[in-house]
Amino acid sequence: MTTYAALLRGINVGGSRKVPMAELRTLMEGLGHGSVRSHLQSGQAVFTADHGDEESLAAELTAAIQKHFGFSVDVIVRDHAYLAAIADACPFPAAELEGKQLHVTYFSQPVDADRFAAIDQAAFLPEEFRLGDRALYLYAPNGLGRSKLAEQFAKPRVNKGLIATTRNWNTVVKLVEMTAAE
The missing domain is CATH 3.30.70.1280 (SP0830-like domains)
Structure with missing residues (x-):
């Protein structure tokens, strides 16, 4: 099971x-x-x-x-x-951030850096993102609702052919806890 x-x-x-x-x-x-x-x-x-x-x-x-x-x-x-591995591999200092500042976008299949090559990360600082295993980590210090970088991920060149859904860090951690063996 x-x-x-x-x-x-x-x-x-x-x-x-x-x-x-x-x-x-x-x-x-x-x-x-x-x-x-x-x-x-x-x-x-x-x-x-x-x-x-x-x-x-x-x-x-x-x-x-x-x-x-x-x-x-x-x-x-x-x-x-998988959920635990994604949480463990977070490239940002999750313990030092508020849950609303860090997000994971889960993808239906693997993605490579080419999908995101047109995004000039420096133009969106201090917001940042990193790719993981079928996931993208987003640091948005002012929250997802105000993130200009997050808007870039909705563009067709980025998400074409994918299912993508984003969760804040609090939910990421909660899902790891909820799926742990009882």
């Missing part, structure tokens, strides 16, 4: 694409997943599964959400080992 986190992109924002967490938990239990728990209202659920891999579990949940709620939601599924 493996413990995973499902990261749903763009739900419960601005009153649209509402996915109540209680309904999501029930839906996931109906798919045969165990120990289903959610975190916040912004699209994180932790569960156990004894079948499938990250991609097939994400596809299964995406299809179930479409059928149940009537709209499509991009989903990324990652296991505890």
Whole structure:
């Protein structure tokens, strides 16, 4: 039995694409997943599964959400080992920063530096980013909502063909804790 986190992109924002967490938990239990728990209202659920891999579990949940709620939601599924490795590999001094200053964008597949070559990092200082394993770390000292660098990641040349979803550092740490073996 493996413990995973499902990261749903763009739900419960601005009153649209509402996915109540209680309904999501029930839906996931109906798919045969165990120990289903959610975190916040912004699209994180932790569960156990004894079948499938990250991609097939994400596809299964995406299809179930479409059928149940009537709209499509991009989903990324990652296991505890991956989530812990991402937290451990953070290139920024996470312990010294507020959770709103540090973010991780999880990608559906590996990305290389070429996708980001057109971004002049020096032009956005003190904001910075670094690439990780299917992830991007963003230091935004004034928060994500005010980040000019974060706006660059939404451009088609950067995210074409990818599912990408961002979580603040507090959520990154919480998901590692929630997916740890009990």
